[in-house]
Amino acid sequence: xxxxxxxxxxxxxxxxxxxxxxxxxxxxxxxxxxxxxxxxxxxxxxxxxxxxxxxxxxxxxxxxxxxxxxxxxxxxxxxxxxxxxxxxxxxxxxxxxxxxxxxxxxxxxxxxxxxxxxxxxxxxxxxxxxxxxxxxxxxxxxxxxxxxxxxxxxxxxxxxxxxxxxxxxxxxxxxxxxxxxxxxxxx
Amino acid sequence: xxxxxxxxxxxxxxxxxxxxxxxxxxxxxxxxxxxxxxxxxxxxxxxxxxxxxxxxxxxxxxxxxxxxxxxxxxxxxxxxxxxxxxxxxxxxxxxxxxxxxxxxxxxxxxxxxxxxxxxxxxxxxxxxxxxxxxxxxxxxxxxxxxxxxxxxxxxxxxxxxxxxxxxxxxxxxxxxxxxxxxxxxxxxxxxxxxxxxxxxxxxxxxxxxxxxxxxxxxxxxxxxxxxxxxxxxxxxxxxxxxxxxxxxxxxxxxxxxxxxxxxxxxxxxxxxxxxxxxxxxxxxxxxxxxxxxxxxxxxxxxxxxxxxxxxxxxxxxxxxxxxxxxxxxxxxxxxxxxxxxxxxxxxxxxxxxxxxxxxxxxxxxxxxxxxxxxxxxxxxxxxxxxxxxxxxxx
Numbered sequence: 019x020x021x022x023x024x025x026x027x028x029x030x031x032x033x034x035x036x037x038x039x040x041x042x043x044x045x046x047x048x049x050x051x052x053x054x055x056x057x058x059x060x061x062x063x064x065x066x067x068x069x070x071x072x073x074x075x076x077x078x079x080x081x082x083x084x085x086x087x088x089x090x091x092x093x094x095x096x097x098x099x100x101x102x103x104x105x106x107x108x109x110x111x112x113x114x115x116x117x118x119x120x121x122x123x124x125x126x127x128x129x130x131x132x133x134x135x136x137x138x139x140x141x142x143x144x145x146x147x148x149x150x151x152x153x154x155x156x157x158x159x160x161x162x163x164x165x166x167x168x169x170x171x172x173x174x175x176x177x178x179x180x181x182x183x184x185x186x187x188x189x190x191x192x193x194x195x196x197x198x199x200x201x202x203x204x205x
Numbered sequence: 206x207x208x209x210x211x212x213x214x215x216x217x218x219x220x221x222x223x224x225x226x227x228x229x230x231x232x233x234x235x236x237x238x239x240x241x242x243x244x245x246x247x248x249x250x251x252x253x254x255x256x257x258x259x260x261x262x263x264x265x266x267x268x269x270x271x272x273x274x275x276x277x278x279x280x281x282x283x284x285x286x287x288x289x290x291x292x293x294x295x296x297x298x299x300x301x302x303x304x305x306x307x308x309x310x311x312x313x314x315x316x317x318x319x320x321x322x323x324x325x326x327x328x329x330x331x332x333x334x335x336x337x338x339x340x341x342x343x344x345x346x347x348x349x350x351x352x353x354x355x356x357x358x359x360x361x362x363x364x365x366x367x368x369x370x371x372x373x374x375x376x377x378x379x380x381x382x383x384x385x386x387x388x389x390x391x392x393x394x395x396x397x398x399x400x401x402x403x404x405x406x407x408x409x410x411x412x413x414x415x416x417x418x419x420x421x422x423x424x425x426x427x428x429x430x431x432x433x434x435x436x437x438x439x440x441x442x443x444x445x446x447x448x449x450x451x452x453x454x455x456x457x458x459x460x461x462x463x464x465x466x467x468x469x470x471x472x473x474x475x476x477x478x479x480x481x482x483x484x485x486x487x488x489x490x491x492x493x494x495x496x497x498x499x500x501x502x503x504x505x506x507x508x509x510x511x512x513x514x515x516x517x518x519x520x521x522x523x524x525x526x527x528x529x530x531x532x533x534x535x536x537x538x539x540x541x542x543x544x545x546x547x548x549x550x551x552x553x554x555x556x557x558x559x560x561x562x563x564x565x566x567x568x569x570x571x572x573x574x575x576x577x578x579x580x581x582x583x584x585x586x587x588x589x590x591x592x593x594x595x596x597x598x599x
Contacts, residue, residue: 063532089244149428
């Protein structure tokens with residue numbers, strides 16, 4: 019475990035540059051055989067991690083899930099991450115039939131490509147896994163990633179009229195909400 | 206259940222009502238937006254978030270040391286497991302190896318915690334079904350005994366903060382192992398007692414048999430885990446399928462029920478799980494390296510030098526840090542796969558926490574289970590998936 023190369027650490031940009039050429043892992047190999055380009059990222063504690071383009075996400079996950087030899091059919095979690103210069107949507111995939119299979123798929127949207135007042139857009143995987151439904155809503159709610167094609171993309175943990183995305187790095191807490199003199203105070 | 210009034214042309218309007226958020230049987234604060242056609246449920250939308258405490262945000266704004274103590278509150282009935290998931294993910298990133306004694310202690314307290322959680326579920330579930338008087342006290346009697354033991358080892362009844370990054374906090378007090386052993390010997394008889402009252406009870410069978418069927422494919426589609434999934438016939442128990450800690454050295458069975466996975470199957474699965482947990486604790490008492498606390502005391506300084514007996518591999522103070530890196534670790538909590546995804550940048554606070562809570566995924570399947578059932582079955586079904594609302598909302 020300790021030999022695993024450290025992943026890009028968002029606060030230390032000098033360490034953030036990963037080794038330029040990582041060897042393609044077994045899952046990346048499988049995908050390239052089926053004509054899907056992917057990029058290997060530093061392993062997440064011994065688990066192969068790949069990055070795919072947002073446009074390729076649906077076909078990638080469909081292929082990984084439906085092929086009989088891979089059968090990564092268990093979507094454990096979808097996490098939204100606000101990195102220093104990208105918004106990441108991270109998919110942890112396991113397999114029901116073979117417990118040793120694990121894969122982390124990441125989609126990265128550069129912040130520079132997101133227009134002001136717009137949300138980064140990632141295709142939704144809810145049509146493949148109902149499990150993704152609530153996880154994507156949570157990621158939308160907290161990190162502000164818009165999942166295109168989601169049937170019901172609405173805030174899930176925060177109130178429906180909440181402003182801002184609390185897990186973004188530039189999020190400002192509504193300080194006034196805890197002030198007794200404010201008529202809209204939560205107290 | 207529909208009453209035939211003799212006029213098939215009779216039309217009824219659908220009605221939308223709120224169930225909750227303040228409903229005594231929701232074990233927390235859950236709001237269900239029900240679309241009803243008379244008695245029958247036509248559509249359900251669970252509205253969650255009333256107990257949202259921003260646990261992930263807090264994790265990013267508290268030091269590791271502070272957050273460790275806070276995280277038991279996510280699922281207040283199984284605090285050991287949330288601590289364990291966090292500790293495992295952090296240990297993966299750090300590459301620390303935990304001593305066998307600490308691992309055994311972790312397994313013991315966690316299995317005790319699993320039994321207390323299932324016992325509370327059993328008592329309250331019977332209340333949900335209308336067994337208001339008498340019965341709930343039986344499981345709570347055993348639960349108190351276990352909570353006393355957990356309090357003796359961790360200092361708190363439910364918010365333990367006992368499993369830490371790098372090991373466990375301390376050795377149990379003197380006499381603890383004997384008391385626990387006595388408990389494990391009498392506990393199977395107590396489970397027999399509950400079963401004598403409940404399992405073959407005609408009212409209970411009528412309320413649970415064939416109600417709230419969850420098929421294998423739907424359960425897997427929604428990412429349902431834990432006893433709820435195993436009652437539907439899928440063999441997924443991380444203690445067996447992805448053995449962590451010392452579970453591969455212990456003998457126990459994972460109850461998997463074939464069939465349609467109704468409410469009764471989920472009940473049966475949990476009852477059997479309690480018996481298995483009891484077996485695990487029994488084996489741990491015999492196998493634990495170093496033996497009881499009395500024997501450790503006799504060793505004196507030798508125990509501190511022995512790598513197998515060392516409890517903590519990391520200094521516990523406010524300077525606690527975790528190396529830069531990212532990791533995901535999961536444990537099998539009483540409700541299912543409890544995962545923790547950490548991105549650390551090497552500072553005293555984590556960069557990102559993401560919790561994969563079993564209750565969150567298990568609750569999302571609720572609409573599939575409720576549609577087509579009468580309103581009286583809602584609590585029988587909702588109770589059977591054993592959701593803890595703070596675990597859903599975090």
